[in-house]
Amino acid sequence: MGYVTTNDGVDIFYKDWGxxxxxxIFFHHGWPLSSDDWDTQMLFFVNKGFRVVAHDRRGHGRSSQVWNGHDMDHYADEVAAVVQHLGIQSAMHVGHSTGGGEVVRYIARHGEDKVSKAVLISAVPPLMIKTEDNPQGTPKSVFDDFQAQLAANQAQFYYDIPAGPFYGYNRPAASPSEAVIxxxxxxxxxxxxxxxxDGIVAFSQTDFTEDLKxxxxxxLVIHGDDDQVVPYHDSGLLSASLVRNGTLNTYxxxxxxxxTTHADQVNADLLAFVNS
Structure with a gap:
């Protein structure tokens, strides 16, 4: 574990195991989490002889809590800084949710020469927010409400999300885990x-369509068809069709x-893909 400092002076925490x-395999976490959210996958793959890397993006986890630069371009540049610092070559980049957008923007912005494959899991591309060109998207009012709830009571908001839609614990047949929450x-x-x-704007309003193309x-695109946070038909289904060499796995x-909820299945799919 260590830190790398970006060109604009932000200290980015990373894990480098194996x-x-x-x-x-380079893992990219979702909003508003940290590299810790990948520990199950990282332990699985390091025990199989892989080198696994994950970082906390700016303002998240153990990285600097700077007030600015919370956008996909800065997120992508942070990834590039970690890659350069560690001398990583031919990595498979795996992103969940906002981390999937980060993977797509990193590849589009910094090229494919150090990337072998990419995996987008429940990822936000191509575009979450509803616009004239994206009429099936989520209304902006939903994300405005996210910001309002965060500003009013962050601690309560950060309990309600995992206790409800994030893990599907609000479904009638669900068995919520307080430890996971x-x-x-x-x-x-x-x-x-x-x-x-600011990250709510970054993950909801960034258009990754041209990046994907x-x-x-x-x-590899992995997406659950009961995703209440990043709807399947607006994201995973479209992303798989926009990239030139895409495969869609629907859970x-x-x-x-x-x-977390389907860790064994995700790990098996990642292992098969990285070895293919």
Missing amino acids: PENGKV WNWWRQGMMGGAKAHY SISIPV KGAPHGIP
Whole structure:
């Protein structure tokens, strides 16, 4: 574990586990979490001889709680800084939710020469917000309400999300895990409120359509069709069709937080893809 400082002076925390010469998988976390959200996957792959890397983006987890730069371009540049610092080559980049947008923007902005494959899990591309060109998107009022709830009572908001739609715990047949809920809350509360407030705009209003079209490496898209946070038909289904070499794995009845709720299935799919 360590830190790398970006060109604009932000200290980015990262984890780097496994053999230096191992095949690299780089994990990108969702909003408003941290690299800790990937621990299940990182332990699985490091025990299979892979080198696994994950970072806390600016304002999240243990990285600097700066007030500015909470947009996808800065997020992508932070990834590039970690990649350069660690000398990573030919990595498979795996992003969940906002982290999926970060992966797409990183590849489009910094090129494919250091990337072998990409995986988008419950990811926000191509565009979440409803616009004239994206009429099936989520109304802006929903994201405005997210910001209002965060500003009013961050601690309560960060309990309600995992206790409800994030893991599908609001569904009648669900069996909520308080440990999972509080681990989500813990990660969210580690970060900065300003970063998370601005991050809602970043993940909801960034249009990744052209980024997706530019990607030629193999891309695996994994999405649950009962995702209440990033709707399946508006995101995963479209992303898989926009990249040049995409494969879509649909998890029937699965929620947004599938790296946790469907960890064994996700790990198996990632292992098969990285070895393909």
